[in-house]
Amino acid sequence: MESLPAGGITAKTIKGKKYLYYQWTENGRQFSRTVKEKEAELLKAQIEERKFLQEKLKEMRNSKIPVSSAMIKKVNAYNCDVRIGESLKIFAASVSSYKKRYIYEVIKNFIYNETHDKVFILYGLRRTGKTTLVRQIIYNMLESNFSKSVFIQINSNNTLSDVNKDLKVLEAKGYKYVFIDEVTLMDDFIDGAALFSDVFATSGMKIVLSGTDSLGFIFSEDEQLYDRCILLHTTFIPFREFYDVLGIQSIDEYIKYGGTMSRSGENYNNLIFGTKQSTDEYVNTAIARNIQHSLKNYQYEDHFRNLYELYEKHELTNVINRIVEDMNHRFTIDVLTRDFKSHDFGLAQRNVRNDRNNPTDILDTVNKPKFLKNLMKALEILNKQNQTVEIKDVHRKEIKEYLDMLDLTCDIPVVSMTDLNNRVFFTVFTQPGLRYSQAESLIKSLMMDDIFKNISAIDRKRITDKILDDVKGRILEEIVLLETKKANPEKDIFKLKFAVGEFDMVVYDSENVNCKIYEIKHSKEISKEQYHHLVDTRKCEQTEFRYGKILSKVVLYRGKNSETEEGILYRNVEEYLLELGKH
Structure with a gap:
């Protein structure tokens, strides 16, 4: 506990620019210094851990449990920031109440399958849940597996030599499940990444590498880790996952903050x-x-x-x-x-x-x-x-x-009925x-x-x-176009333009030669103006000639499910996106 920082992180906006400050007190005097975001995140996590330990110590003292010197002994020195045992348990427990991203099962399957010649790479933009996923995997381990687990936090001063030495010590102590965060911060990672797969993974270690440096991982996969890694990207977060994991049910909230x-x-x-x-x-x-x-x-x-x-x-x-x-x-x-x-x-x-x-x-x-x-x-x-x-x-x-x-x-194709050979994309x-x-x-x-x-x-x-x-x-x-395309890789998803007007989305099933046509409206109201293209006889005839029978004509909007006299289905767009996610 005493090795962790006290104090807190504050933010100020000066002339339109945001600055982060670490503030703490020593001998009755207050101190403050600016910090970059990455350091601020680390400090915040360490401060939270210190507060957690303070509460634990308070509970132990109140319950009159004797606190031995072994309980407060520092962890044996490693070259990198290594978390094992109780420190790791506290680190993982902080996300115990969080719901899991869908890709959680993919990581879990890697951890417990019989593959021993590959490493797992979890990468994506900041704030897409990489470290949280790792913590959740660790937190939900059986005690027999948890006791063999270690989390290593890399900083820019570490080298592959440092990690290699730590992994050898950890391997000798029987550690099997190794999670290494921000591994691409090491200057020599791209040139020496094969160390993880060729030396330690083949010896039985399950290694998960994570970080925000997408290009670093892609370069290493192309060179050092060619065919010896499993890549999983965290950046794309569909509406259904946003809904399930964060509990935000409004499509407007997803429009404002999704990603x-x-x-x-x-x-x-x-x-x-x-x-x-x-x-x-x-x-x-x-x-x-x-x-x-x-x-x-x-x-x-x-x-x-x-x-x-x-x-x-x-x-x-x-x-x-x-x-x-x-x-x-x-x-x-x-x-x-x-x-x-x-x-x-x-x-x-x-x-x-x-x-x-x-x-x-x-x-x-x-x-x-x-x-x-x-x-x-x-x-x-x-x-x-x-x-x-x-x-x-x-x-x-x-x-x-x-x-x-x-x-x-x-990329989403845009097909022009007046020039079918001119395929463009937006x-x-x-x-x-x-x-x-x-x-x-x-x-x-x-x-x-x-x-x-x-x-x-x-x-x-x-x-x-x-x-x-x-x-x-x-x-x-x-x-809607993006999520429909990702949920239906076997079908063609595109916008269809006519000489005048367009269908916002066509879902074409080339195997069965049929299609569905859509208009997409950010509205809660129903009006004929919204679907006049869908009931245009000429447009529908052209579409059926080219893409087969039209199975349904749908307006996706924010209101309740309904059907018009012309046979146009109105579907709630949130419900539509939630059903897409089940594919």
Whole structure:
């Protein structure tokens, strides 16, 4: 207990930038120092462990159990931060009340199967539950297996030599189940990762490696751990898992915060996607900075070197946010280099101008240059004249490959009935909270406009709600397409465009030559306008000629299940997504 830090972690926002502080008291005097997020997370966990031990000691003293020197003896020194025995039990117990992610069973099966020549790699972006999964595996072990388990926390000062020495000692003591966190922090991990599979896994150790450095693991899998590892990515978190694990049942909450598994009061992910500063920090640390370490240490430095150039010049976040903000998330040179114009704002201008109940041209009167300047600052977006790196096609290709590797993006086909040979795609981001945070930045920038902020509160609320509702509608469409595609790998999932109008989603079963057609609406109301394409005779005839019998015509929305006189099925989108997850 005495070896663990006391005090606490606080956060302050100074000139729009968030700073973390570790504060503690010594000899009656208060001290404080700034810490980076990774250190803050470690300190917070250690402080919680110290408090837990203090309570345990208090209980023991109150129950008059004698506290021997053996109970407070420090753990034998290791080269790395090693947790075994009681320390490990306390570490694992902190997640005892958490529900399990679906991939928990995959890790469990590896731990207890007969495979002894592979290591298990658990990787993904920050805040997607990697360490929690490891703790849950350890916590739920039988005592006979727990006594043979060890958790090793790697820091940037450790080397493979340190780990090798510790594993030899642990192996000699009979430890079998080894969990090593943030293993890619070691400078020599990529070049020497075969140590884990060729030396210790083949000797009977079950080794689980985890970390946020996705590229580091992918490089090691391609080189040192080729065919000797099992990779499991944690980044994609579908609605049903968000619903089951965190208990958040609203699709709107998933739109706002979906993509991470952090807990923060009632709004679990509010700490990450709840503010502009926290979202910026997540993009910078979880996505942009993800490449830094692995590219620096990878022996073949030509791979992703153009991407690293953008990161070094602090311009990778600009590129990522440009793609996220683009309506179709296109990876084109034009999107990456042209003078920025907000798609959300352009659509908002049109939609409020054409609103049937309360049309207004108020958004046409705002000071657009000033508004865009504020929004670009909020999103860290740079115009070409302010970029120090000239973005070329090699940058575009590497950015696409990189985000695909992180499991952040997924391509959805867009089929044109007027040109079937021209197959194009639009990209969906798997973290809706990241996308929605940009819309909130737009609203905040709009609120700074002198004209807009001086209209009535009722009108401001109506217009901003309309803007956010439109954005939610587009995000909802992306969620449905993404999750339907992942749940039905044997079927073709695509948008179908006609000369005029489109079907938001087609699910085509090529084996049985039939299909289902969908409209997706962020609405709780039913109206014929929502499904007029679905009952268009010409569109349906063309679709059946190309994709077989239409089995159903469905509108996915936020209201109750129903059916219209024209035979259109209205299905609750939350129920639809929950059923998808059962596949």
